[in-house]
Amino acid sequence: MSDDPPVVLVVEDEPDLADLYAAWLGGDYAVRTAYGGEEAIEELDESVDVVLLDRRMPGLSGDEVLVAVRDRGIDCRVAMVTAVEPDFDIVAMGFDDYLVKPVTREALADTVENLARRNEYDSGVQELYALASKKAVLESEKGRAALADSDEFRDLDERLSRLREELDEQVDELDEHDDFEGAFRDLSDGEDDDDEPEFDF
Template sequence: MIRIVLADDHPVVREGLRGMLSAEPDLEVVGEAASGPQAEALAAELRPDIVLMDLRMPGGDGVESTGRITAAGLPCRVVVLTTYETDRDILRAVEAGAAGYLLKDLARGELAEAVRAAVRGETVLAPTVAGRLVDRLRAKPERPRLSDREVAVLRLVADGLTNAEVGRRLYVAESTVKTHLLRIFGKLGVDDRTAAVTTALREGLL
């Protein structure tokens, strides 16, 4: 039996969801919450398999609660169920650890199957949401590329060496090191050594 907690601030919505899910022989609604914090408390107390989480509730933000439930290591997966599908909402939910992002216009059978899929460890996304994520990834700027020598220079800078020390280590003039750094700054879109190292680490270039 798959145990579910519903989190939505509208009682009518919760009643409808309960009716849809309870009609399935393998699904059971074990708790209802009207806010994010209430959902967190029920997730900790009841240890359900799934929390169906609305995004915008006056008693507490669903995304923030999703993040806290995920960070707590509770044995449940959070699936967002909302009417909102803006890029910002979708990205915030995914970054918070949501196992899925569904819209409230889906049919009963689709909702039930999505819950089952989430319990199996799959990521469940409404088709329009999946499309938005794909578009977002396609639009993402290509990661900057550094030459082998630029990487070598930046690694030594990251170790705390001065330009002169980097030059001696690589057997090049200090002016050559400065030239490499200027090129690195331009590729990474930064203005100083610290920002260059930080950005390179974040981008997985070092």
């Protein structure tokens, strides 16, 4: 693994705010700033690990930048950092986390740290975190009645449950594999080089 700090791209059309985020994160990350959607597209490449993306920007919106990130197949984590209150349309969006402005320095730093760590996980675990984040955001912003009436939220909840079950099964299989390997190692460690292993049936 590289010793270089993760690269964070801050996309925000208010320069003072973009520069503030960059100052908050600059001690721990290699931070780039883009003061609009078009500039963000120019800055996007495979070296970017985390994108902090405003949704409402003149010209190319954050939603359009997000689509471009995913269409290009850039393997980075994306957090929407925006004043736009989340609605059920976020279920279909390809972001990993959602922060509603104003955000604190601590919240921003925690989010970037978590997203940078997620880059080390496989795609199934990354998806699990993204779905769980969307569910948590909607539950915090919407009332129970609205959640109960939403087909999008119901689908999200079902996808999350299915993915958890699939990952649980994979973990169980890995545990069984590790148990077998451990037992095999114990047998191997107990035998002499010139002896065949002895099994008691």
